[in-house]
Amino acid sequence: MIKRSKRRLTLTLILLFFLPVFVIGFLQNKNFDSRKEAFEDIKVSKTYPCVITFPNVNPYTLEVNRTVRVQIDALSKDIGIKKLSVSDTLGNQLLEKTYDNHPKKITESLSYTPQVVRAYNLSGTIIDSADRAFQCVISSPYKGEKLQIITQNSKPSFTSSPSRDSKPSQAITAGTTYEYTIKAEDKDGDTINYIYSFTPDNNWLKATVIEDGGNGRLSISLKGSTQKTGSYLANIFIHDGYSTHLASQSWVINVSPKGAEIPIVKIIEPVQPVAIKEDDNIIVSWETVSSNKISKYELYYSSNPTNENSWQAIDTNISATTTAYNVSLTRIPDGAYRMIVRAIDTQTPPAIGMDISEEIIISRKQADSDLPDDKPTLPQPQIINTSPTSTDVIVNRTPTIRASLISSEGTTVDESSIFMSLNEKDITNEIKINKISETEFTVIYIPEESLTVGTHKVSLLFKDSQGSEQEKEWTFTISDDEEGTDGDYFYIFGLEMPKKIVYI
Structure with missing residues (x-):
């Protein structure tokens, strides 16, 4: 009996010594992408009766002194909710509200401005009608992190260019296949939101999403051909949820008939995006290549160039010998615009070519400080x-x-x-x-x-x-549960071990 007890003691000590090593090795050989936990913890339920979410921005790359919106969802299916309170790590009371009618579901929204670069936590509590308290949790708590406040959140940027990467080029003949892959990155790994549009009622250019922006990388393949000649407009807006982090690309695909061509217009000024804060004028200049004589030019501006109904005319009868125009901005309201130049030749019917300028941002007025920083407004929903x-x-x-x-x-x-x-x-x-x-x-x-x-x-x-x-x-x-797992448990040495213990 004594020998048997000694053997059991020895085996127990061996297990205690080697089990952590085994578990570490076991975990290292498993693909535990912690982001999958985000979709297990996020739901409002009896397990998580109160959930805090950031609907527009990444809570792990919040920029200091930027105001963002926070949403709180809570439920108490049985007896209702009497009170909700939310505060941050520094003890600042962000929200406190009582409910006389004791609703079983509530949704509240608040504005939050972190003021120190550090890891924060938002803590919330709901009290039900029986005076029981339940804690609120932040949705998507992968990696077990608190809110991360950083000095500066980077704006997403394009890594591809239509003028450089279009194949064979932006000027093609009817029936030729056009290809271009839109690529963008966000250095912080924030989700890249995008709104892509093409000339309405034309579906020949097919868009295939390769990377949807969810990991800070966006890749959209555009490919197609058409027998219908003309100038086609494409546009894409991208942002990471912050109002000032908008970027866009607009370009023209010129499709000419075989054996002929439409006028090819290229705007050469402005050569890069322009921010207008005080000036009342801007010079727009262009050059044209055409096998036929140009009869006139037209000049427009628009915040959404693929929607021709949004074009505002500046001058629709510019002399064929004119290749520059001094545009008055005094009557154009603040916003982000692009200039559109159209060249009409003397053929019957006339062929029309066009080009779109770089972005022109007019911001004479001081931004409204009462507006949140996570509400990017665009000319499209x-x-x-x-x-x-x-x-x-x-x-x-x-x-x-x-x-x-x-x-x-x-x-x-x-x-x-x-x-x-x-x-x-x-x-x-x-x-x-x-x-x-x-x-x-x-x-x-x-x-x-x-x-x-x-x-x-x-x-x-x-x-x-x-x-x-x-x-x-x-x-x-x-994905299916990983090999060696069963629901919420691992089986190691024949022992059933909760995953949460192994994670710790």
Whole structure:
């Protein structure tokens, strides 16, 4: 008996000594992308009755002294919620609210401005009608990190150029295949939101998303050909959620008939993006190559050049001998614009070529300090911060599917127009719609039944109050549980060990 006890003691000591080493080795050989935990912890449920989210920006790269919006969702299915309070690490009270009618679900929004570069935590508490307290958690708490406040958040930037990377070029003949891959990066790894548009009612240029921006990398392949000659306009806006972090590309694809050509216009000034703060004029100059005589030029400006209805005429009868124009900006309101030059030749019917200038930003007035810093407003409605993304590793079969909707400038979101589908099935009546403001909504969907392993497609559509429509599709993949795991447990040496213990 004594020998048997000694053997058990020895075996126990060996296990205690070698088990941590084994677990470390076990973990090192597993692909534990911690981002998959984001979609297990995010849902508002009995387990997590109060969830704090950042609908527009990355909570792990928040820029100091920038004001962003925070959303709090909470529920108490049984007896209702009596009180909600939210504060930060420094003890600043961000929100405190009582509810006399004790609702079972609440959604609140607040503005938050971190003022010190450091790791923060937002802590919240809900108190139900029975005076029980429940803690709020920050959604997507992968890596176990608190909020990360940094000195400066970088603006996403394009790493490709239509003039340099278009194949064979931006001027092609009818039937020739045009190719260009849009590429952009965000140094901070923030999600790159994008809004791409092409000349309306022309679908010959097919867009294929290679990288959807979810990991700070965006790649969209454009490819196609057409027999219909003319000048086609393409435009893409990108941003990472911050209002001043907008970037755009606009370019023209000239398609000429075989054996002939349309005028090829190239704007040579401004040669780079321009910021106008005081000047009342800007020189726009261009050059043209044409096998036919030019009859006249036309000059327009627009904040959304692919939408011809948004063009504002500056001069539609410029002499054929004129190749520069002094544009008065006094009547153009603040905003981001591009100049459009059209060349009309003497053929019957006339052939028309065009080009788009670099971006011209007019900002004479001081920015409204009351506006948040995470509300990028564009001339088109936006669907941003979609999740899960194609780069997320997901094993949870009931992931939270989320997106933010922003109406175009000067409009509101038409809530009745919101439509959402999953794998071609209409789930609109099952989604939760949270209203942040008249111009911003978030939509959330949590499947009631487990989804299958594999790729799933989400489609989301809405309109703004002027009828402008935005639609977005994205995919995500659910992976099978990793080998050697079973649900929430690992089995090591025949022992059932909770994953949370192994993670620690």
